[in-house]
Amino acid sequence: MNKSFLKQFAIALVLFLLGYFTTQVLFAQTLEKPKVSIAVGGKNLFYYLPLTVAEQLGYFKDEGLQVEISDFAGGAKALQAMVGGSADVVSGAYEHTINMQAKGQPITAFVLQGRAPQIVMLASNKTLPNYKSVADLKGKKIGVTAPGSSTNMMANFVLARAGLKPADVSFIGVGAAAGALSAMRSGQIDAMANLDPVITMLEQKNEVKVIADTRTLKDTNNIFGGLMPAATLYAPEAFIKKNPNTTQALTNAMVRALKWLQKAGPSDIVKVVPESYLLGDRALYLEAFMKVREALSPDGTIPDSGAKTMLKALQTFEPDLAGKNIDLNRTYTNAFVVKANQKYK
Structure with missing residues (x-):
C-alpha cells in the first residue's frame, strides 16, 4: 500500500468525518427536541406498519432524530402515556384528537398512516x-x-x-x-x-x-359513508407549536416510509419487519398484507372529508359529543405533510 493511497484515504476519511459531525451539529441546532418518545398501541399491526418501516430503515435517524418507541396493548393506553407525560407523540387513531378536544385537551394529528381503519x-x-x-x-x-x-x-x-x-x-x-x-x-x-x-x-x-x-376503501365507504382516516402521528397542540422542526422531521420520516411502502413488494416487507410480527407464519402474514395494502396512505395527507365522516360516526354512539362544538381544523394539519412531500417525491 503506497503513501499516496494512504494520504488520499486519510483526507477522504477526515472530510467524511467533518461532514458527518457538521450534519449532526446542524441537526442539533435546528431540531428543538432531537430525542422523541412515541407511544403506540399494537406496533405489530399493519395499522402501524409505516411507523415500523420508518424505524427499521433508519428514516428517523436520517432526519437527526433519536426515537424511542413504547408499545402498549391498545391505542387508548398509548394516549394515556402521552397525557401522563411519558410520551411526546402517539402513533394512534385519528378519532382520539376529536375526543380529546371535547375534553378540553387539544391534540393534533400531523401525518396520516392509514386511509381506512383496517379493523x-x-x-x-x-x-x-x-x-x-x-x-x-x-x-x-x-x-x-x-x-x-x-x-x-x-x-x-x-x-x-x-x-x-x-x-x-x-x-x-x-x-x-x-x-x-x-x-x-x-x-x-x-x-x-x-x-x-x-x-x-x-x-x-x-x-x-x-x-x-374496513380493510378496503370500498368496504370502509359502505360502512361509514365516506373516507375514514385511521392511524396518524398526533401530539398535543403545545408540543407542535413549541417543536415545529422536530414535528417536520417526524413527518418527513413517515412520508418517506409511506412512499417506500407504495413500491415495496411482499418480500421487501418481511425483510424489514421483526420476525415476531409474522406470528410464526410468513405466508399468512404476506397474504394479510395484500388485503390491507390499499388502506395505507400514499402520501400522509389527512382528507378534510374524512375528518367530517369521523365526527359523524363518533356522534352516533357518544352522546357527549352531540352537544360539543368541535373545531375539526384544530384536530389535524397537513402543513408538515406538504413540505415532506416536496422533499420526498
Missing part, C-alpha cells in the same frame, strides 16, 4: 355458531385491543347501527397479537374487533364469521 369485527364460530345479526351480540363479551381504543370505537359504531348501546355488551381488552388469538380460540369472548394479521389467521381456519370489514 374487522368478527363473531366466534365456537361460542356463537348460530350467529345471524348484530342483535345476537346483546349481552355477549366482545374483545377489543384495549377499552377506548379504535377497535372499541368500531365495535360501538357497528352496535349503534343495529340499535345497541355500548352498555348492552361487555368489552374485554385482548391486545393485538397472540393474546387476541387465544381469547377467541379459547371461548373467552364471543366476538372481537381487531386487525391483521390476527384477523386473517382466524379466517384461514374458519374460526369466525365477519360482521363488518
Whole structure:
C-alpha cells in the first residue's frame, strides 16, 4: 500500500468525518427536541406498519432524530402515556384528537398512516355458531385491543347501527397479537374487533364469521359513508407549536416510509419487519398484507372529508359529543405533510 493511497484515504476519511459531525451539529441546532418518545398501541399491526418501516430503515435517524418507541396493548393506553407525560407523540387513531378536544385537551394529528381503519369485527364460530345479526351480540363479551381504543370505537359504531348501546355488551381488552388469538380460540369472548394479521389467521381456519370489514376503501365507504382516516402521528397542540422542526422531521420520516411502502413488494416487507410480527407464519402474514395494502396512505395527507365522516360516526354512539362544538381544523394539519412531500417525491 503506497503513501499516496494512504494520504488520499486519510483526507477522504477526515472530510467524511467533518461532514458527518457538521450534519449532526446542524441537526442539533435546528431540531428543538432531537430525542422523541412515541407511544403506540399494537406496533405489530399493519395499522402501524409505516411507523415500523420508518424505524427499521433508519428514516428517523436520517432526519437527526433519536426515537424511542413504547408499545402498549391498545391505542387508548398509548394516549394515556402521552397525557401522563411519558410520551411526546402517539402513533394512534385519528378519532382520539376529536375526543380529546371535547375534553378540553387539544391534540393534533400531523401525518396520516392509514386511509381506512383496517379493523374487522368478527363473531366466534365456537361460542356463537348460530350467529345471524348484530342483535345476537346483546349481552355477549366482545374483545377489543384495549377499552377506548379504535377497535372499541368500531365495535360501538357497528352496535349503534343495529340499535345497541355500548352498555348492552361487555368489552374485554385482548391486545393485538397472540393474546387476541387465544381469547377467541379459547371461548373467552364471543366476538372481537381487531386487525391483521390476527384477523386473517382466524379466517384461514374458519374460526369466525365477519360482521363488518374496513380493510378496503370500498368496504370502509359502505360502512361509514365516506373516507375514514385511521392511524396518524398526533401530539398535543403545545408540543407542535413549541417543536415545529422536530414535528417536520417526524413527518418527513413517515412520508418517506409511506412512499417506500407504495413500491415495496411482499418480500421487501418481511425483510424489514421483526420476525415476531409474522406470528410464526410468513405466508399468512404476506397474504394479510395484500388485503390491507390499499388502506395505507400514499402520501400522509389527512382528507378534510374524512375528518367530517369521523365526527359523524363518533356522534352516533357518544352522546357527549352531540352537544360539543368541535373545531375539526384544530384536530389535524397537513402543513408538515406538504413540505415532506416536496422533499420526498
